Amino acid sequence: MYQFLKNILMLFLASLILVSCKQKQGDKIKVGFSQAMTTDDWRKQMNISIKVEASLRPEVDLTIKDADNNVQNQIEDIEKFIADKVDVIIVSPIQSKPLTAVVEKSIKAGIPVLVVDRKIDGENYSAYLGADNIEIGRIAARYIISNSKGSGKIIEITGASGSSPAYERSLGFNQIIAKNNRFEINGTIHGDWEKESVKAPLKTILEQNPDIEYIFAHNDRMALSAWETAKTQGLEKKIKFLSVDGLNTVNGGIELVKSDVLDGTILYPTGGNEALKLALKMYNKEPISKNNILNTIVIDQNNAEIIENQMDKVDQQQAVIESQQRAIKVQEGEYASQNNLVRLLSFFLMIILSLTIYSIYSTISISRKKKQLENINQTVIYQNHEIQEMAKIAEKSNEAKLNFFTGLSHEFKTPITLIMSYVESLIENEKIKGTALIDEVKLIHKNSNRLLRLINQLLDFRKIEEQKFTLRASNTKIYDFTNEVMTNFKGEASRRNINFQLICKNKSMELFIDRGLMDKVYFNLLSNAFKFTPDNGKITISITENQDNTIKISFKDSGIGIPENELSNVFNPFFRASNNNKNSSGIGLHLSKEFVLLHHGTIELKSKQGSEFIITLLKGSSHLQPSEIIHKAENLNVTPNLITDYLDIEPDFSQLNVSSQLEKHSLLIIEDNIDLVTFLKAKLSNEYVINISDGSDAIEIAMEIVPDIIICDINLADKDGYEISKELKKDLRTSHIPIIILTAQSNKESVLKGLQSGVDQYLTKPFSLSILKQSISSLLFNREKLRYYYTNNIYRIEPESKFGNQEQSFITKMNDIIKFNVENPKFSVEDLADKLSISRVQLYRKVKAIIGINISDHINNVKLEKAAELLKSNEMNISEIAYSLGFSSPNYFSTAFKNKFGISPKEYKSSN
Structure with missing residues (x-):
């Protein structure tokens, strides 16, 4: 309804505007006036008079263009009038000859031309209006x-050369003077209608002929300059x-006559109003x-x-x-507004009447449709609710499938670990x-x-989907x-x-x-190349530098290639080419593209006589964020590397060989996979005392035996490895024990959480x-270094020291208790354990x-230090x-003191 009313209103307003425009502009007579210049008062008066005349004639649309005393400008102005197809052109020429052609062009175009002034x-114009300059x-x-009552010597000051008034006035003037022998023109100055063109030449003539009686100038300005x-x-x-000229302006001819500057001035009428009247007749x-x-007169x-x-x-x-x-224009505007308002009100009355009828009909129709819409709305709401419920179910189902898929992939890693370890x-x-x-x-x-690589690809695909990959770029010789x-x-190639x-x-x-x-x-790229390249074929990797600060890495093979119409789909997940009859997951190339994009690079495929994958990477590190860059000194092997983790590397244990000690270190394995536990126990029992827990009693066993080191899995039945590690590290009794986490989870979040x-x-x-x-x-070697530190600094541990964390706090607290009770002969190890809230066995271990x-x-060492x-x-004494x-006796004290410090108490006392 609202849109209907709006459309009608817009249509009515448009029609009003269109009708108004036609009324105002359709019957207008277009008159173009090319004025030579407006630098002098005479031409300004001409413009004023023609404008006044135009204002009396509402049917006239007058346009005045000022050529600014430039012939080329005036020609262009007239050309514009011709192009705009005005009805009549009025021209006040600057010069006669240059404007002849363009005036003739207008006549040929059917536009009459009135030449004024x-x-x-030639005579190829419609009419001329102006004073008779020869007669002037x-x-x-x-x-x-x-x-004349004097010498009869005269100086004539003409207008600009090429100007018809200057020529004609001079012609008429000389005709009469030549007939009278008593008068003589002693000098002619060719001015340009302006004052400055007179002074210098007139001064020269007056110096040579000081007895001049009359000076005749072709306009008032030059006459004033002569005076x-x-x-x-x-x-x-x-x-x-x-x-x-005889202008009635400041410094005009009439004022100069009244002030005795001029003896007289000849009226040269502007004829502006007559020009417009004549143009309308044309x-x-x-x-x-x-x-x-135009008529003229001498003013004296x-x-x-x-x-x-x-x-x-007249003015x-x-x-x-x-x-x-x-x-009148104001009244016309008000009349037009009132007229439009009356029309608009009439139109609105018609609309209101129509809408009244329509509203009665609509009320009945709307009530019916309202009931229909309410029923439809209820149906839509119910269907929308069902869709939302189905979407939630689908989302939960999809998430459950993905979680199952990811969890299953993680579970694959443990049996693979056993297979690969036994194979190694x-x-x-x-x-063998x-x-x-x-x-x-x-x-x-x-x-x-x-x-393993296939499983890792499946896990990488899930991480890519969840956007959990973070770039860790380092400077590498490619x-x-x-x-x-x-x-x-x-x-394989061989x-x-x-x-x-x-x-x-x-x-x-x-x-x-x-x-x-990378x-x-x-x-991925090389596996595909070898998969689809036949025997005796060719696979080439090319690395080239480009001038645009990039490096291209090309992988080209002589295999079966990919159909041209399928090239755009190659990097889509789960895509298989129509000519691919080999087993393929369809996610390898998708992952490759995502990894290259993480490097802010591009990867493209060309397939002509085989396939060629081209990776383009930027040189330098300016395109990377600081968080995406790591230094060479950092450990880059936090996650396994498919190249290096499975090579036959045997570390050198000559400096770290702890199994050669008289007492084996104790190792607690917290793992619920029986096969993996059996494998680790078989491989490590020769070097360590092995203790086992499936996770349910891991913390209790660790508290009881206080092992030297712990190996713990993440996915356990009761508590995960993170919780167990956190509790053991918080407890004073086990905080010093090194913990190694074994898990299938290799993403950044899992490592950080660990x-x-x-x-x-x-x-x-x-793992290897x-x-x-x-x-x-x-880790055991580092624990030995820590032990060495505490052994040599045991009495100089400061609370603000950053070394040792909970161990430092434990030793500091223990030393404080011992020092406080150092003079108590009844203070025992049991008392110390009780004050530290641990058992005697746990304190000992x-x-x-x-x-x-x-x-x-x-x-005893603390007592001896005291x-x-x-x-x-x-x-x-x-x-x-x-x-x-x-101490039980002075002799026992002396023996213990000498064992610690190397000298007897007596010698120590005398030396200090």
Whole structure:
């Protein structure tokens, strides 16, 4: 309804505007006036008079263009009038000859031309309006002859060269002067209608002929300039001045006559109002004369005041007329507004009447439709609710499937770990080496690696979907990196006689890449290349530098290629080409593209006689965020690397060999997978005392036995490995124990959560047994360094020290309790354990683990340190000190003191 009303209203307003425009503009007579210039008062008066006349004629649309005394500008103005197809053109020419052609062009276009003031060459114009300039020249000559009483010498100052008024006035003037022998023109100055063109030449003539009687100037301005020049030589009273124009303005001819500057001035009427009247007659095709002459008169002292009064009255009348015209325009505007308002109100009345009828009909119709819409709305609401419920169910189902899919992929890693670890053991077994069985074992190892890569691809796909990947780029020599990856495929290339080569001119070229992610990209591209390249084929990797600060890495093969119409779908997940009859997950290339995009690079595919994948990466690190860059010194092996984690690496344990100690270190394995527990126990029992927990009683067992090191899984039945690690690290009894986490979760969040739980090492499945052994040995070695620190600084531990964390707090508290009770002979180890809120056995094991000695020896060391302080103070004798510190006898005290400090108490006291 509202839209209907709006459309009607807009249509009505548009029609009103259109009708108004037609009324205002449709019957207008377009008159174009090309004015030569407006630098002088005469032409300004002309413009005013033609505008006043136009204001009296509402049917006239007058346009005035000022050529600014430039002939080319005037030609362009007239050309514009012709192009706009005006009805009549009025021209006041600057010069005659240059404007002839354009005036003739207008006549040919059917537009009549009225020439005013000045003529053009020839007679090819519609009409001329202006004073008779030849007659004006003659009038000036006759006036001088009739009023001359002196020498009869005359100077003539003409207008601009090429101007028809200047030529004609001079012609008429000379005709009369030549007939009278008493008069002589002693000099002619060719001015340009302006004052400055007169002064210099007139001064020269007056210096040569000071007895000049008359100066005739073609306009008032040049006459005034001549009078000013004569005045500089004292001749203004002697010479009489006659001019043309007779303007009633400041410094106009009439004012100059009244002020005795000029002897007289010849009225040259502007004819502005007559010009417009004549132009309208031309438009209406009324009969007119070719030449229309304006009347003129000589203004001198006899009639100057009368003519001035008449012109003033004319100006006043013109002012009144202009005021009345403005009032009329206001009234017309008000009338037009009221007329439109009446029309609009009438239209609205019609609309209201129509809408009243329509509303009665609509009320009945709407009530019916309302009921229908209510029923439809209820149905839509119910269906929308059902859709939302179905969407929630689908979302939960999808999330459950993804979680199952991810969890299952994680579960695959534990059996793969067992398979690969046992296979590694078999490969290293001397009995198998050199037999035919070794090839089968290596084949198992190879396919286990392949299965692991597929599982990792599935997990990477889920992480890509959840946007959990973070770039960890480091500065890498791309040639060495590429060559390192190629070693994994050279055996396959050799077996199938495939020409597998790397082309790179600059082997020291460096790029910032995430080695782990780019390694996966390489493996995907090379695996596809070997899969689809036939035997005796060719696979080439090319690395080239470009001038746009990029590096292109090309993987080209001579395989079956990909159909051209399918190239755009290659990087879509789960896509398989129509010519691909091999097993494929369809996510490898999708992951490769995502990993390249993480590097802010691009990957594209060309397929002509095989396939060519081109990776383009930016040089330098300016395109990376600071958080995406890591330094070489950082450990890049937090997550397993498919290239290095499964090589036959045997670490050197010569410096960290803890199994050679007399007492084996105790190891607690917290794992609910029986096969993995059996494997670890079999591989580590020769070096460590193994204790087992499935996780349900892990904390209780750790508290009871206080092991030297703990290996813990994440996914356990009762508590996960993070919770167990956090509780053990918070408890004073077990906070010192190093913990290694074994898990299939390798994402950044899982690693960070593990470190926040206080774990000391994070290894992902499948892990290398060699790396696990190395990690255990390294942690125990670090624990030995910590023990050395505490042993040598046991009495200088400061609360603000950052070394040792909970161990530092424990030792500080324990030392404070011992020092407070150092002179209490009844203070025992049981008392110390009670004050520390732990059992005697736990206290013994913790102190032994941290500082390497039993608690009794530690208490004695504290007492002996106190004894040394007392001996220095020299306030007590040796026996008093021995008994005050709880030693059974002075002799036992002396023996213990000498064992610790190397000298007897007596010698120590005398030396201090």
